Amino acid sequence: MIRMLLASTLAALFAVFCAAADTQDVYTIPDLEVDEVAPTLIQAREQAMAAARLEGARRLVDKITLAEDRIAAGGVPVDGELANRLSAAVDVQEETAGAGRYKGILRVVYNPRMVRAHLDGLNVPYVDAQAPLSLMVPLASYAELEEAWHEALGPANAGSLAPYVTSNLSGYTSSSDWYALSPEAGSLRARRAILAELIGREGAWRVSVSIVTTAGTEVIGITLPAPTLEDAVSSTVKILEENWKRASIIRGGDRTQAKATVRYTSLAEWNTLRGALARSPLVSDFRTTAVARDGAVVTFAYLGDPQRLQNDLLQRGVALGDEPRAGWVLRSAVSAAGVP
Numbered sequence: 001m002i003r004m005l006l007a008s009t010l011a012a013l014f015a016v017f018c019a020a021a022d023t024q025d026v027y028t029i030p031d032l033e034v035d036e037v038a039p040t041l042i043q044a045r046e047q048a049m050a051a052a053r054l055e056g057a058r059r060l061v062d063k064i065t066l067a068e069d070r071i072a073a074g075g076v077p078v079d080g081e082l083a084n085r086l087s088a089a090v091d092v093q094e095e096t097a098g099a100g101r102y103k104g105i106l107r108v109v110y111n112p113r114m115v116r117a118h119l120d121g122l123n124v125p126y127v128d129a130q131a132p133l134s135l136m137v138p139l140a141s142y143a144e145l146e147e148a149w150h151e152a153l154g155p156a157n158a159g160s161l162a163p164y165v166t167s168n169l170s171g172y173t174s175s176s177d178w179y180a181l182s183p184e185a186g187s188l189r190a191r192r193a194i195l196a197e198l199i200g201r202e203g204a205w206r207v208s209v210s211i212v213t214t215a216g217t218e219v220i221g222i223t224l225p226a227p228t229l230e231d232a233v234s235s236t237v238k239i240l241e242e243n244w245k246r247a248s249i250i251r252g253g254d255r256t257q258a259k260a261t262v263r264y265t266s267l268a269e270w271n272t273l274r275g276a277l278a279r280s281p282l283v284s285d286f287r288t289t290a291v292a293r294d295g296a297v298v299t300f301a302y303l304g305d306p307q308r309l310q311n312d313l314l315q316r317g318v319a320l321g322d323e324p325r326a327g328w329v330l331r332s333a334v335s336a337a338g339v340p
Contacts, residue, residue: 023112025159026064026128029056030093030107037101044102049090050080056108057083060115063161064126066245073124086114125251127161129281131244132191132316134211135184136164137172139197146170149198152229153236162240165190178214191276191317196236200225205232209239214333215314247312248281255284255301260320260328262296269332270296276316277330282309298330 032055034048057078061070070076088111095104112128119126138153140146156165165188172180174197181193193212200206204225211218220243223235264270277286282303290297302309310320319333 027110032106035103048102052106053083053087125249127248131162134164135190135193136166250303263331276318
């Protein structure tokens with residue numbers, strides 16, 4: 001029992017660390033291109049850093065909020081002074097400098113506390129918790145196009161609100177279900193899968209996007225026409241992030257206190273269930289009140305209604321049920337669905 005309690009404590013600390021790492025990813029805006037000219041190289045570099053902070057801050061605000069919420073608040077203007085105040089660090093990805101010109105690609109890290117305080121002050125709802133990691137499955141009408149689509153998607157997109165790792169296996173189709181996708185998803189620690197089917201033609205690419213979980217397949221939508229495959233990737237990420245924001249942002253409302261029994265078959269499964277709860281944007285004040293070899297009792301507060309919480313946890317591989325004697329019970333959705 002002492003070993004179990006110690007392992008549980010370490011798991012809790014690890015979950016907090018992972019959640020902090022996820023937050024840093026969200027608040028990091030990479031690939032900011034700058035090209036500034038000034039009387040001196042130092043001045044050009046300072047102008048480039050300021051330009052990157054400004055553009056990155058605007059991208060970050062758009063990333064974690066919905067357009068209609070920004071409009072309802074009368075806009076979220078970002079000027080150089082505010083961008084400087086919100087930023088924490090500027091990193092250089094690439095640079096070329098000389099003769100009063102600074103050209104490069106920069107990465108800006110922003111201060112989560114400062115950004116949250118600014119949006120709270122404007123009464124603009126936001127979400128900065130990432131969606132569960134997904135297995136990205138590129139699909140196309142023929143092998144060569146599918147390979148090009150796979151390359152455009154890249155291996156992963158860690159900093160997105162909807163992060164993914166791209167599948168390295170072939171043979172999937174638009175009708176592939178969780179039973180077919182879960183072996184590879186599990187090996188990559190992905191809790192759900194995304195079917196991204198490329199349609200259209202050169203200069204007008206569109207992507208049909210669906211999310212696959214143990215509960216089935218949900219069609220998210222089809223992106224607008226994009227001129228290049230790289231633009232199609234951006235449109236795919238955007239539609240996934242918009243879907244996540246709409247599912248996770250809650251405008252006001254009280255938190256409801258809850259108590260649940262968590263059932264698991266191993267310490268690894270317990271860690272997975274804990275991590276899912278820790279990362280949910282709907283859950284706060286998560287505590288473990290009792291723990292044993294095959295189960296634990298936890299308490300937490302949640303926003304929204306139980307159905308919304310159930311849907312959010314299911315996206316993370318956790319099934320929430322209500323049993324007559326035990327009350328709320330949490331267990332692995334994979335185990336609950338009988339998927340090997």
